[in-house]
Amino acid sequence: MAPSPKEIRRRGLMLVLSSPSGAGKTTISRKLLERDSGITMSVSVTTRPMRPGEVPEVDYYFVDMPRFEQMVEAGELLEHARVFGNCYGTPREKVENALKAGRDVLFDIDWQGTQQLAENARTDLVSIFVLPPSGEELERRLHTRAQDSAEVIAGRMAKASDEISHWAEYDYVIVNNDVEKSVASVQAILNAERLKRTRQVGLSEFVKSVQAAL
Numbered sequence: 128m129a130p131s132p133k134e135i136r137r138r139g140l141m142l143v144l145s146s147p148s149g150a151g152k153t154t155i156s157r158k159l160l161e162r163d164s165g166i167t168m169s170v171s172v173t174t175r176p177m178r179p180g181e182v183p184e185v186d187y188y189f190v191d192m193p194r195f196e197q198m199v200e201a202g203e204l205l206e207h208a209r210v211f212g213n214c215y216g217t218p219r220e221k222v223e224n225a226l227k228a229g230r231d232v233l234f235d236i237d238w239q240g241t242q243q244l245a246e247n248a249r250t251d252l253v254s255i256f257v258l259p260p261s262g263e264e265l266e267r268r269l270h271t272r273a274q275d276s277a278e279v280i281a282g283r284m285a286k287a288s289d290e291i292s293h294w295a296e297y298d299y300v301i302v303n304n305d306v307e308k309s310v311a312s313v314q315a316i317l318n319a320e321r322l323k324r325t326r327q328v329g330l331s332e333f334v335k336s337v338q339a340a341l
């Protein structure tokens with residue numbers, strides 16, 4: 128029997144948001160997740176200590192170094208990187224299951240992780256780089272964050288320029304002048320990418336069935 132339009136399914140996509148700390152990526156991610164039920168956040172593993180207010184298995188899976196190394200050895204991580212002296216990585220299994228089921232996954236990972244995803248899973252990847260409105264504004268935002276020590280802030284300022292230098296490796300770049308406009312831009316990118324021909328599974332069979340009836 129000819130397939131009905133219902134059988135055109137879609138493979139999920141991996142939406143990566145990267146930026147230097149303080150550019151507003153976390154707020155954009157939170158708002159997108161609240162408004163779009165088709166996308167879920169990938170929860171990373173990290174060896175860094177938990178910060179006040181963070182929830183294990185929601186913000187991160189907090190693990191020690193031996194466990195992290197074990198996960199790398201066993202191929203359980205889709206990508207991993209060292210950032211600010213700590214290790215971070217993306218657990219593979221949940222992401223692969225979501226993509227197969229047609230669900231989209233949002234990643235808050237750095238440029239190193241994005242490069243690895245681009246090498247291993249280019250066709251599933253949509254990457255967005257979030258830039259701050261200006262260097263001065265980024266510095267101001269980093270200073271007004273209560274959670275981190277002056278030493279950590281200084282480290283992040285030094286890293287911000289390094290992170291920003293990778294902007295041209297991304298599919299899209301957003302300057303975060305206005306959070307609401309930035310969320311709307313991310314949603315527009317996501318909506319268009321969802322419609323891509325190459326993500327639609329069973330499309331050629333459907334087209335054949337349409338032609339057969341002509």
Ligand code: 5GP
Pocket residue numbers: 145146148171172175206207208210215216217235236237238239240241
């Ligand atoms: P934080 O410690 O502030 O939560 O994150 C520090 C940096 O690590 C951020 O730039 C964030 O994007 C990055 N990061 C978080 N999880 C992962 C991950 O699983 N893989 C990679 N490559 N980077 C990550």
